[in-house]
Amino acid sequence: MEEITIKDIARRCGVGISTVSRAINNHPDINTETKQMVMRVIRETGYIPNNSARNLKRTDARCIAVLIKGITNPFFSSVIQIIETQVQKKKYAMVMQHVETYEDELDVALELIKEKRLRGIIFLGGAYRHDSQKLAKLNVPFVFSTIGTGQDEGEKTYSNTAVDDFAESQKMVNYLLDLGHRRIAIIAEGSDAESVGQLRLEGYKKALKDREIEIDERLIYEVKDQADPYSMQNGYAMAQQLLASGVDFTAVFAIADFLAVGVCRAIHEAGLRIPEDISVAGFDGIAIGEFYTPQLTTIKQPVEAMAEKTAKLLFNLIEGKCGHEHIIFPAELVERESTGKPNPEMLFPHI
Amino acid sequence: MEEITIKDIARRCGVGISTVSRAINNHPDINTETKQMVMRVIRETGYIPNNSARNLKRTDARCIAVLIKGITNPFFSSVIQIIETQVQKKKYAMVMQHVETYEDELDVALELIKEKRLRGIIFLGGAYRHDSQKLAKLNVPFVFSTIGTGQDEGEKTYSNTAVDDFAESQKMVNYLLDLGHRRIAIIAEGSDAESVGQLRLEGYKKALKDREIEIDERLIYEVKDQADPYSMQNGYAMAQQLLASGVDFTAVFAIADFLAVGVCRAIHEAGLRIPEDISVAGFDGIAIGEFYTPQLTTIKQPVEAMAEKTAKLLFNLIEGKCGHEHIIFPAELVERESTGKPNPEMLFPHI
């Protein structure tokens, strides 16, 4: 099976290879009839230009990369799918790469850029701002999207899409407070000092402070797990510790739905009811939350819209149509079965 | 930011470019010291060979593709991760592409092969055998892996990895029969006549026949959903129909865990208990099954092992180390909370 090349097409058409190239690439300097003839032959022969040769010659390889930290992100599939659609619409190629740790990501990005001559990078589901200055030195546009994980604050030398984790977290805690809860435990993330989870934790603290409710450190649990902090296992383990601690509480706010699922399981196994005895709230809005028993009260992120915007943002940057943008999406508090009024019996005087 | 090329390295080292190439590619014909010196300079300069140029020249572009049908497959993330590890170990590149329909897949594969000069393709989570003859005509090795979805029968002009869906399905139904169930409903898949779901359905029928239990068509539900048959929504909808049908049953076998989750939810909303009133069994062994309430009885597929083997199989084919292999993995019946003895009260005489 020999490759069919642009030369073959030229020969079959009785034209020069430049003419074929012009036909393929929509160059203006070509006769309309010639172009149609060439295109017909190309269709007939099933010729497809060799991408390596193209990219080698072109200064602009039509290719972007998507780097994913934390592939267990439940939105992963749909996000990828949406980005892919955008990429195809632009006639670009896309490479995906999974990165294990924050340290890896820069190396991987660098390697990809040189090897594949990328035009842009999307960073999915991580907190990469540490390296954003370094990345900025490469002259490749990049967009962070903390879809399903959160955003960060600080100086903006990059583009990103996110929800306002701080505010949304506050929203959820306020909702629990409005239900009458005063002793609210939180399962947060503590593996990275500047992480998403910390923003959600800050939102929790702010909400309590605003109501002048004392923050009890014994109700704050932080998952320490570099690889995959937002797992059901971790939620389960933290909730077991919480239940065994003897500290009283009437609600648990897990800063990710997967954590919440683990929390629910632990509470169930302890023989307590949700929400009659303890309310559980999550964050993210994963699909299973609707089918879980009890259905999960959560903050639902507009994942599809975020993914689409992320891709469009990158292409705008590539085409020089805009500078850095920081788009914050509104999230929605979805009230479901897992939260209700507090059970006074769960409260006892502290020593 | 200028690209740094093999010429720059050669100049800096005071050697010819062939020597640098030899150093990079572990050719035998090079002095050890020279090689070390070149490699040192390469490290210092951070030089990375341009992949397009390499692939253009080489007859063998070190690149494989992974085509994914049904990106919602819950194992997707871990499977990709494992395959990626194998690919990196072989110093190959990997492109991933999502395909919408069975019709798309061949076109996509063809285009990829020519454009990127692939050495091999892995088809994930689909039933592609229709096209396997056509694919065989391309001289590119490919492996089907029905990880999380099943396998097929028929003539073997390809390699694949799978579990024995027919036998495993029988295993589950036998388990339910052993518990005492006689009226077992099944939520299967009916969108594709030759699909995975059909194999599992056949296993169900076989198990019943072996015990001489009459098959009641009113207990057989087939999801018709090209895009994503194995969804919680579909399980939910089918179970609602089943419950509303007035036909009696004491157990439901959903041929995918996601379907089972939807089934559980519908049963719960109907005010029935699992497993006291109705037993529910799934298939696949997704993570959430362990944290769901009730915990899901299921057939657990050895996903990690399957993914690893799939990748290794492809590389063996590429390297000509083996011919077509069809590896069937043993799956495990995991008995959990969602199944128990039948409740006689759920049975009533049929008209």
Next chain:
DNA sequence: ATGTGGTTCGGAAACGATACCAGAAGTAAA
């Protein structure tokens, strides 16, 4: 006739790497 300008085209030089080939240098045997 000659010059001018605009289309449309083909030739040829890149792009960055690999691989073949020939030759230099070194070693061992005659």
Next chain:
DNA sequence: TTTACTTCTGGTATCGTTTCCGAACCACAT
């Protein structure tokens, strides 16, 4: 010293494409 062989090296053609440059052609004004 010559021959033969091994080990190592550099030059160069080549992969398939794009792009620059110049040429051919036509129309039209000079």
